[in-house]
Amino acid sequence: MSKKPLILITNDDGITAPGIRALIEVMVNLGDVFVVAPDSPQSGMGHAITLDAMLFAQNVEISKGPQKEFSCSGTPADCVKIAIRELLPRTPDLCVSGINHGSNSAINVIYSGTMSAAIEAGIEGIPAIGFSLLDYAWDANFEASKPYVKKVTENVLKSGLPKGVVLNVNIPNAKSGDIKGIKICRQAKSNWVESFDKRKNPQGKDYYWLSGKFVNLDNGEDTDEWALENHYVSVVPVQFDLTAHHFIQQLNTWNLK
């Protein structure tokens, strides 16, 4: 009988979030599970790491089950680093991050703590997947997501992932029967158009609240946005070699000598 895979679970909504609880419920059927997740919400942290402060990490029991759990004071990327170097008995066979409360499709991958954890694991050579549900609510319903989380994970455990590639999986906010299936996609071109709500504090000093509207600039039918709008689960392979190889030749013609 083959040894069970060792699975590291993390997220950016914090260790008590319902999304990570749903992910644990799926993963305990697929391997030996270690949870190392932030002790508080870390959304929008991007690939932040803690360079100038100490980190706490302690064994906790948030929900009953065979998993071992550690709550960490750092960012999602910190959690992966400390899990691999300090807390796990060996290098994990897989790292899964999420299930995020809210979309990490299109340009959101850049800002996403969920995906930065998966990317951090990928940098360490560990196959990794980030999962996100298109519902920001704390009491979002993760039931319809579970079969898709299981299917994608089983495929990664079976086939592995090439070096330098992790998966970004987004799941439409729909009932089980309404999800049409899984589409392999590219990241849609998009941005956020921010607005700043400018106010004065009681001492008369200006301050701002950031808010914004997501804008899809991409009409392609091969994008994650298209898939999600059409009730498909989107799977985008993501790389962390950011080199724009297509522009190197032209740059070499510039007057830079």
Place this chain on the structure above:
Amino acid sequence: MSKKPLILITNDDGITAPGIRALIEVMVNLGDVFVVAPDSPQSGMGHAITLDAMLFAQNVEISKGPQKEFSCSGTPADCVKIAIRELLPRTPDLCVSGINHGSNSAINVIYSGTMSAAIEAGIEGIPAIGFSLLDYAWDANFEASKPYVKKVTENVLKSGLPKGVVLNVNIPNAKSGDIKGIKICRQAKSNWVESFDKRKNPQGKDYYWLSGKFVNLDNGEDTDEWALENHYVSVVPVQFDLTAHHFIQQLNTWNLK
């Protein structure tokens, strides 16, 4: 006579850092300069944005000159967002970030607040460049960097950059005469091997300090690491479409239907 370009300057070491002062000194000769930079150091912030707190931004005068300056309580990416939407008279023609105290070559681009600011501008369709000097010291000497900063910037102002591409420029820590020139490069494959220094606080609770060693895994002579080790300034074109296009075809053969 053509109108002077409007140049936005930011960084991640904070608005008072010598590196951003050096960048301002170069840029005031090339255009009208607005500085919108963090009020405190933000190294290792990756592409973090402030979603759950208010932001302060106030007009300040850190050093004499024609530039207008704003100190902002947010991350580098926040600074670019608030600059574009609230503080600048119009969309800037260029965004430059840095000069960072320390390398942002190879995998460091992922963790870099300096580069996240440049990428944020790129997402907004603004040509953008991140500059970093390979010297972490606060009193690093930026004199030898200035001619290279000027040359790369002049080229970008003249030729523009394709949509979706920004430049990551790293400068070796060497005297003027010892820098051999500029090389167009790709991002070297590399990672950090972390070690955690585990201690106990006075109450007996474990805590950790993160430290690590950078490891270049790449023998290519077309990488930024090779260029820097050989005393060249490295210029890597960076994209924020993270799709691993080369893996899409194979993913489509997986059992995901």
